[in-house]
Amino acid sequence: MSGGAFTAFLESGVRFATPLAYAALGELVVERAGVINIGLEGAIICGAFGALIAAGTGSVWLGFAGAALAGVLLAAIFAFFVVTLKTDQIITGTAMSMLGLGLTGTLYRTMYGTAGASLHIATIAPAPVPGLSAIPVIGRAFFDQPVVTYALYAIVPALAWWFYRTTGGLALRAVGEHPEAARGAGISPSRVQWAALLFGGAMGGISGGTLVLAQVGTFAEGMSAGRGFIAIAIVVLGRWTPFGVAGAALLFGAASALQTLAQTMGWGMPYQLPLAFPYLLTLVLLASTRGRTASPAALGQRPA
Amino acid sequence: MNALARMVRSQAGASVIATLLALLIVTLVIAAGGYDIGHAATALWNGSVGSPYSFFSGTLVRATPLIIVGLAVAVAFQAGVLNIGAEGQLLAGAAAAMTAGLAMTGWPGWISVPAELIAGMLAGAACAGIAAVLKRSFGVLEVISTLMLNFVALYGVSYLVRGPLEEPTHTYPETLRLAESARLPVIIPGQRLHLGFIIAVVLAIAAWWFVRSTATGFRIRAVGAGAAAAASAGRVSVDRVVFGTFLASGALAGLGGGVQVTGVTYKLFELISPGYGYTAIAVALLARLNPLAVVVAGIFFGALEAGGAGMQRDAGVPAGFVYAIEALVILGVLAVDRVRTYAGAHSAPVAGERAA
Numbered sequence: 093m094s095g096g097a098f099t100a101f102l103e104s105g106v107r108f109a110t111p112l113a114y115a116a117l118g119e120l121v122v123e124r125a126g127v128i129n130i131g132l133e134g135a136i137i138c139g140a141f142g143a144l145i146a147a148g149t150g151s152v153w154l155g156f157a158g159a160a161l162a163g164v165l166l167a168a169i170f171a172f173f174v175v176t177l178k179t180d181q182i183i184t185g186t187a188m189s190m191l192g193l194g195l196t197g198t199l200y201r202t203m204y205g206t207a208g209a210s211l212h213i214a215t216i217a218p219a220p221v222p223g224l225s226a227i228p229v230i231g232r233a234f235f236d237q238p239v240v241t242y243a244l245y246a247i248v249p250a251l252a253w254w255f256y257r258t259t260g261g262l263a264l265r266a267v268g269e270h271p272e273a274a275r276g277a278g279i280s281p282s283r284v285q286w287a288a289l290l291f292g293g294a295m296g297g298i299s300g301g302t303l304v305l306a307q308v309g310t311f312a313e314g315m316s317a318g319r320g321f322i323a324i325a326i327v328v329l330g331r332w333t334p335f336g337v338a339g340a341a342l343l344f345g346a347a348s349a350l351q352t353l354a355q356t357m358g359w360g361m362p363y364q365l366p367l368a369f370p371y372l373l374t375l376v377l378l379a380s381t382r383g384r385t386a387s388p389a390a391l392g393q394r395p396a
Numbered sequence: 397m398n399a400l401a402r403m404v405r406s407q408a409g410a411s412v413i414a415t416l417l418a419l420l421i422v423t424l425v426i427a428a429g430g431y432d433i434g435h436a437a438t439a440l441w442n443g444s445v446g447s448p449y450s451f452f453s454g455t456l457v458r459a460t461p462l463i464i465v466g467l468a469v470a471v472a473f474q475a476g477v478l479n480i481g482a483e484g485q486l487l488a489g490a491a492a493a494m495t496a497g498l499a500m501t502g503w504p505g506w507i508s509v510p511a512e513l514i515a516g517m518l519a520g521a522a523c524a525g526i527a528a529v530l531k532r533s534f535g536v537l538e539v540i541s542t543l544m545l546n547f548v549a550l551y552g553v554s555y556l557v558r559g560p561l562e563e564p565t566h567t568y569p570e571t572l573r574l575a576e577s578a579r580l581p582v583i584i585p586g587q588r589l590h591l592g593f594i595i596a597v598v599l600a601i602a603a604w605w606f607v608r609s610t611a612t613g614f615r616i617r618a619v620g621a622g623a624a625a626a627a628s629a630g631r632v633s634v635d636r637v638v639f640g641t642f643l644a645s646g647a648l649a650g651l652g653g654g655v656q657v658t659g660v661t662y663k664l665f666e667l668i669s670p671g672y673g674y675t676a677i678a679v680a681l682l683a684r685l686n687p688l689a690v691v692v693a694g695i696f697f698g699a700l701e702a703g704g705a706g707m708q709r710d711a712g713v714p715a716g717f718v719y720a721i722e723a724l725v726i727l728g729v730l731a732v733d734r735v736r737t738y739a740g741a742h743s744a745p746v747a748g749e750r751a752a
Contacts, residue, residue: 128539130480130539130543169727173727173730173731177730177731177734178734179730179731179733179734180730182478182480182539183677183681183726183730184726184727184730186480186674186677186726187678187722187723187724187726187727187730188723189674189723190674190678190719190720190722190723190726191719191720191723191724191727193716193719194716194717194718194719194720194721194722194723195425195716195720196716197714197715197716197717197719198425198429198714198716198717198720199429200714200716201714201716202429202430202431202714203429313716318547321543321546321547322547324540324543325540325543325544328540362555362558362559364551364552364554364555364558365551365555367547367551368547368548368551368552371544371545371547371548372544372548374540374544375526375530375536375541375544375545378530378534378536378540378541379530379533379534379536380534392537392539
């Protein structure tokens, strides 16, 4: 394989990884608060739809705001059920995915009819970073991307700092590890979980917004295509840390890029293999760490 | 107190209230979208129950996999096993049934059809078995493992229909069709309804009797109600009950896939399941995990899906609304359940009451 092909592979890997990283970093915060949001898929597709509507104003940045808002709205429903009504997280999350997919599909057809397919939104173009994008091999992959990708380079270390160096991060982790102790320390677990879920919804929405505004340039029913579930795998594979999650998102992105590469290069490998590989890797990792050693202790438990 | 309070207190009443709420919300959405409600309702009726053909060949054909996979979910949830991998187990079952059917071309139907269905059940059980082993031996949460396995199964089917099982001309990513003899027979002449529906109903009755009247069924319910209590009360090996129920659930979901291939599609392709494994969760919850009620809930959702297709065809209402209804039904059941709890009604938990 030539150097050019490898650079192109890395570049598309980072492109595939960007929406995954947004969704997974949001889910990371949610899971650190002890909640597992299987309904992330719904937040992503709502974000994509919100981006479509808000981008109608002509501003890409309003598009991202609309994406985040749509994700937050769906997350608020989830939070109301799971945190306030204390319903089962898994079942409620499954319903949120179905609700997001069903609602956006219905609204899309209702608002745009059959003309939807011809809708085209201006996307944000890659903005090469002077100097850095000229680094051989990796320069174009990491520094000739849209601005949303660069934002991640700040969000990941900021999250890590926030988790481990601030009282807010400590409160979040305390709620996820031991809600009763957190309550004893004067922290309201339900308030922390509400906040975490709204943040996760916004990140999921931005993930969907990235698809529409930085990649595809239009909306399609079901275009989230399972990314919400991939993000949950990424959080597991990343061992519940911000840098781990960023690395795992890159791995899943690379797997998607490898699939494209294998097809264009005419390798004899079935293209489904790299796509299935990260899921298998996640299972093996879970088994090898005996399942839950790295996960927040109270993950998925219904508060008393 | 009054009729409404009595309704909230009864299990069936709670499901009815949740469903009516969901339908009301969706009606408002459709009306807000500027569609003619009367026209839409007529199309829904005509597409689902308005004629013998729409009922037998639309509603009941669509209900069949929902009932079988709904039973898979209900049985697992009864034991507190959160198997959300029914979709993957269904796909594994469909692929195995198809493989068996193609391998047995020329065999008499009374051998090949049961063999196909058994292959489907084994594959579904094997797929669930991976998650069951990971849970028992490595403590991996089944929610995450079954979710991962759904994707592995999806890519597995994709590989099969674009690789070893692809039809010989390599024009379409799908298998050859099953021979006539290798298909489930149609049970009403001139309709599409096949023997799979009878299988589904018989299974529901069997599961109802099993969970209600046998010692193993009692253990399943005991573990679901509280694993720690069941274990400390003695004589119940929680691990074994969870493991066995997980396999049985996978076998049922796999059978659902096998029935779909041998009774409806006659071939395997990537989109063979439009999310039956997820809709089945709504079916099981609406049925309050009661196997007999799964039949009713399955037919209700089958009617919605058949009617939804009719609504899209005749009234232009997007078919996606069916997913929204399903989601709202789940949320409605959950919410009504909480109200019941606050009101002090005694009832079994919906599902997934964790053994913490």
